[in-house]
Every structure is written in C-alpha cells, then in structure tokens.
Amino acid sequence: MAPMATPETTTILHRCRIAPPPGTALQSLPLTFFDMVWLHFNPIQRLLFYEYPCSTTHFLETLIPNFKKSLSQTLKHFLPLAGNLIYPLNSGTQPQFLYLPGDSVSVTIAESIRASEYFNYLTGNKPRNADDFYAFVPDLPQPKIEHKSSCKIIPVFAIQITLFPETDICVGFTNHHAVGDASSIVGFIKAWSSIATLGKDDELLATEKSLPFYDRSVVKDQLGVGNTFWTQMDVFRVESLPLKFPINKVRSTYILRKNDIQKLKNLIQAKKLNLTYLSSFTITTAYIWTCLIKSATAAGEDVNDTEPEHFVFAVDARRRLDSPVPATYFGNCVAFGATKDMHGKLKGDEGLFVAAELIGEVIVKKVNNKDEILRDAENWMSKLGCLIPKRCFGVAGSPRFDMYDTDFGWGKPVKYEAVSIDGAGSMSLCKSREFEGGLEIGLSLPKKKMDAFADIFYAGLNM
Template identity: 60%
Template sequence: MASTTKTVTIHDRCCVAQPHSGEVAAEQSLPLTFFDMLWLHFHPIKRLLFYPSSCSASNFLETVVPSLKQSLSVALINYLPIAGNLIYPLESGMPEIRYVSGDSVSLTIAEASEDFDFNYLTGNQAREANEFYPFVPELPEPKIEPESGFRIIPLIAIQITLFPGTGICIGFTNHHVIGDASSIVGFIKAWSKVAKVGGQNDFLVKNDLIPIYDRSLIKDPSGHRANIFWNQMKLYPYGSPVSSFPNNKLRSTFILQKDEIQILKNLVLERKPGFVRLSSFTVITAYVWSCLVKSAKKSGENVDENEPEYFGFAVDARRRLEPPLPAAYFGNCLGFVVVESTHGILSGKDGFFIAAELVGDIISTKVNNNEELFREADEWLVKYGPLLTKRVMGVAGSPRFDMYDTDFGWGKPKKYEAVSIDGDGSMSLSKSGEFEGGLEIGLSLPVKKMDAFADIFYDGLKI
C-alpha cells in the first residue's frame, strides 16, 4: 500500500455455497480440455468493479451484504464448478475441475478507511498501482491430500469493500483454468442480474443465461492435445502463482472516443488502402503497441534497434471450432496469435502504420481462417511460452466486453480495473463507461515509462 495510514478493516471472511434444498447437486467433474490445460500455471486473474454509493456502514452490513450473499448463493446453482476446485494429481492421473456437495466460494467483507480516496481510485489519471491491492481478494491456499493423491486448488475468491458514504468495490480473483474472460464475465453478470431482480434463479433460466459445461462439444482434431500439454506442464512443480506488489508502477486509463478511433482508421487507410476490414481492435492495439515501443527511449531504456518486439493476443474460438461451440459454453476456448517486428522499425515514424499492417494481416490470415488458427496448436506452449521473457505486449479483454452494464441494483459501475495487467505486460481493453462507441485502454507501467507513454500517446492524437 502507498501509505501506512491507509487500512482496510475485515468484517467477515466466509464461504458462500448454493442454497440448501432437498435437491442437492451431486458431484460434478469436468475434464480439462487442451484449451484449459494451457492455463494451469498462469497467474490469477484479478478484476475490480467500483460503484458510487452513499451507503453507510450499518446499511452495508445489515442490508447490502446479506443481499449479495443470498444472490451469489442463488447464482451458484448454475455455476457450481466455480465453487469447486482444481484437482491436481501429486503423482499420476490427469487434473480436473471437481465440485462436491458443500463446496463454496470464498467471500471477504471489508471496509476501507477514510484515508482511501474513492474518486482518486476511480479516475483515469496515473494512480499508484499498490493502492488497489487492499481490495483484491486472495485465493485460499491449496490443500494437499496425500491419501487421495491430489492437491486441491480453489478457483475463485470475491471481496466486497465499502467506502463509507462514497462507494462499493467488488473484487474478483480467479484461477484462469476455470474459464476465460467470456466465461468469468458471464458469471459476474449473471450474479449481478440475480441480485438486481431480488435473488430469483428463474430469471437466468427464462433469459437463456444458463452456462453450458459439456466438454465433449470440443473436438480435438489430433485427439491428444490435452495429453501433449499435460505432459509438458507436469514437468514443472505446481506453485500457486503469487502476484507481487508492483511498487514502482502506475495505473492509467486512456480513452479513445468513437471519432478518434475513426481518425486512426482513416490514417491507416490513407497509407494502406488495401485493408478490406480495418477493425477498431487493429488500430487501437497497433497504436498502443507502437507508442509503448517509442516510449522506451524517452523513459531512459537502452534497447537495440534489432531487438525483437512481439504483440500477442488471444482469440475467442467458440464460433471458430468445427462444429462451433454455443456462446454459453463455460470454460477456456482461446486461440493464440503473435506478430513480430523490431524495436527500430516500430519506434520509427511509420511504426503505427507498420504495426497496424502486421496486426491486420494476422487477423486476416489466421484469426479469420479457422484452419490456420489451429494449425500449430500442438506447439502453442513450446512456441509462445518463451516469449513471456521477451519484449512482448498482450491484451486482456476485448472491445466486445462491456463491464459497465454490470448492475447489482445500484446502477452501472463508475470504473472497471483489470488489476492482473500489473504483472504480465498486457494492456486491458473494454468498452468505455463514459462515451458511446468509445474504448478504454488500461496500462500499468513504471513511473518514467508511463509519463513517456502518455506524452507520446496524446501527442500522436493531436497530430
């Protein structure tokens, strides 16, 4: 934390399970597909939603918290695997996700001291990254069961924090193996909808919001990708990924409004009129990537001009499989693509246009070509794993994700923060909560690099 005077008081640590009833769900086991297996050793994913609220401490503890607990319990009726665990073999066997009766979600109820400034945390300006961690829940520690031969690893934790008289923050931490962003965001929104309508499960059923878990829907063309990935993963001892405090980092949000995105598209089309479909994703990621590369010199980094620069992103593969998966499929279903250039090229005056061409080409040749997207799937770990130690930028989120329609009954959030980007060099990307058609870009960078990036980003837009 940035200051020793800032504290968070923990009022309660509890576990929330599905409601007790005569029809208690039996054990539910989900094998890991090759899409899931990729994320066994990935760091936890951390998200925060901040809501303005004049709620008092007494109203929070006596009314808001019981309502959220009850609605979470109801939402779990359809999301039992989230309350379950990753069952990780100590010796032999394959990992799987397993729910047994009584499994639950870890929930922390907290209150921030008045030293925390809700408006500061929910702004777009550069803010100290450490300030956000008191509101991020930690996953419960894994348990080793020697008699069963498994390590039992919890999959999600939630924290609800009151800023008395100013706001409420709901924080989520999940193991990536349980599901990709599409799945976890779906769960968060399902919970919010149940909370808003008063804890009625039939609302999800009537509105066709029930997740689908059938792993047999994923057809593995080679028939052994899950085994290939598991054989590679089990060479490394399981270590519960820990996020260290980014003591020298700032978090900033950069907004591109609809007309600014169109200007970037027009600039690219003037230089590269051959683009058939130039997406907002292409120009935004290309612009951020090139600005980030250019900020190296200005922030004091000494990077050789021939040093490779990589940009990689995940692709929702549900509709790209054969046959396509239903949109409600819950789990991981992501393909991967990476483009490469050099530091000297991207930091030059045409860096943005070159980056846009690289991103546009990979989307055209691989993302929109199902056969090409999965052609090298067996080698994803071997090919892309080593890039994590290189100069690489990734993307957390998507222009399709709208976290600002997540309404628990208090209206839309004031701010969404993807805290995980503190540790993996990614930019976050989501729909803007302020501007129709606009997009939010989140970055977490060392102080000097953030200052340099911001100058280059805004100067480029002026030009």
C-alpha cells in the same frame, strides 16, 4: 500521488463462505487443452467501483444479505467456481474441476478506513500507485494437499466487497485462469448482477441460451493436444512470474473515443490502401503497441533497433472453430494470435501502419480462418514459454466486454480495473463508460515509462 496501500487501508469486517443452495448435485469436469495452457499462470483479478452512499449498518444489514443470497443462487448455475481444481501430484492422471456438495466460495467483507477522496483517487484515470489496489483484491485460499489421493486441492474463485462508508462500494473478483476465460467469468458476473437486482434467476432461466454450457465433448481434440500439454508439464512449465511488492508501477486509464478511432483508421487507410481488415481492435491495439514501443527511449530503455517486439492476443474461439462451440460454453476457449517486427521499424514514423498491417493479417489469415486457428495448437505452451522473458505485449479483455452495465442494484459502476495486468505485460480493454463507441484502455507501467507513453499517446491523437 496517494501513498501505497497497506493492510491498514481496510478493516476486515467478516469472512465467510458462500455455497450453492442445498441439494445441488456433484459436478466433475475434465480440463480441455484450452484450460491446460493456463494451469500455472497468475490469477485474474478484477475490480468494480460503485458510487453508493450508505452507512455501515445499512451495508451489513441490507446489502450484504442480498449479496450473499444472490451469490448462492448464481453459483447454482456456475458450480465450477464453487468447487476446486483437483491437481494430481503424479502425472498418471490429469487434473479436473470438481464440485462436491458443501463446496463454497471465499467471501471477504471489508470497510475502507480512508476518506471518499481516496475512492476518487482510485477511480481516476491519471497515474495511481499500482500497489494501492491490492487492499480491495481478494486472495484465493491456499491450496491443500490431500495425501490419500495424492492430489492438490486448489480453490479457483474468491470475492471481496469493500465499503467506503457513506460514499462508495468496491467489488473484487479473483479467479484461477484455468477455470474460465474472460467470456466465462464476465458471463458469471453479469448473471450474478442480474439475479442480485431482480432477486431471482428467472431471467437466466428464461432461455437455455443464457445458461452456462458445460459439455466438454464439443471441444474436439483429435490431435491429443491436451495429452501433449500434460506430458510437457513434466519437462517444463509455462508460469507467470510472481508479483513482488512494491510493484513499482503506476496504473493509468486512456480513452479512445469513436472519433479518435475513426481518425486513426483514416490515417492508416490513407497510407495502406490495400488493407483487408481494419477493426476497432486492430486500430486500438496497433496504436497502443507502437506508442509503448516509442516510449522506450524517452523512458531510458536501451533497446537495439534489431530487437524483436512481440504482440500476442487471445481470441474467443467459440464461433471460430470448425465445429462452433455455444457462446455460453463455460471454461477456456481461446486461441492465440501473434506477430512481431523489429523495434526500430515499429518505433519509426511508419510504425503504426506496420503494426496495423501485421495485426490485421494475423486476424484474417489465422484468427478468422477455421482451418488455421488451431493449426499449431500443440506448440502453444512452448511458444508462450519462450516469449515470457522477451519484449512482449498482450491484451486482456475485449471491445465486446461492457463491464459498465454490471448493476448489483447500486447503479452502474463508475470504474473498472483489470488489476492482474500489473504482472502480465498487457493492456486491458473494454467498452468505454462515458463515450458511445469508445474504448477504455488500462496500462500498468513504471512511472517514467507511463509519463513518456502519455506524451506520445496524446500527441498522436492531436496530429
């Protein structure tokens, strides 16, 4: 295993701020209750790694100018990312996203001082030290207090591009979760890569269905859930625990090929004849969840068989609401599905079948039911707060997301890493780069538990 990353892993070549083109108008957006849930969670961090041999001179004189220009062109359509979250220090008014002309995104341009072998290590699937990735992850600029308006000004987006001289490039993205869900941020990344490749935004402008949609009135809040959440902020905050370094975890990537998923599906269907819903998502998450639960004993964890194991996942609610929201709606628009059962039941021989049935039932009865999906929305914050200290596993990403078609003009990425799962107790999930119909799963666990998980994961596929 390579040594832990240190500040000496990269050299900062340049820091700058990139703004939308001159003349871009002010934009103000209120937070919906979908956004409010994420106000105090850790930022979302993503990395894309590219094989692109190039010199430092070519990088700085050719690639970076286009990188900056295309980013500015893209931000013209995604103004909230260039703006700030305006967070009032008193509860009399609610937060808003505000872009003022001149606002900009923090961009760090760096160079790795490690050899190409280090890039190969980072982009592998085997266990890698979780700390090693943070030299390539941008930090959000520190919030500022504006005493005149009694507000905290919170930047919501930052970018870093790092060159591995003569071999490779890494692009890192960090966003405040409240500014947008995965669908929104991935939409921005795809739009930017298109503009970077084509040199213009014609393709984005060719159809209104490609442009981000900002009208908050489409999110109906007839029960005043947003006000409830904001009031609850004075009583308690649902906050992610801050990461402490060293993290003492390793990151590994696992692939479920199309035939693996079909094999698991056949196994489950043979045991559960009456299952009404068995998607790739259901199969994959049930398998990973139960493999993780089964690894507890081998990893030295002492878990009582009656201890509840919770599984929570966010689901894109845009098309599932009673009044559907446009697919390009920018912001957060995710609801929650949750289920649980006892540790002893899920770690047993029937665990996979139990988990698949539990997750499938939640999707059928709540997630895909427009009358149920928001029924207990006013309790989301309190429920999430209660789950943070418990045995809980979640999902970041979706089988719908194909991060491997993100081409900035350097070809398709060789590896995607959802870095923020280090502190989230979640698996990352996206389409596989190598295998059609396959899925790529990322995990961050203590090494002993990762080793135990790997043994159980591969043994289950070879049955």
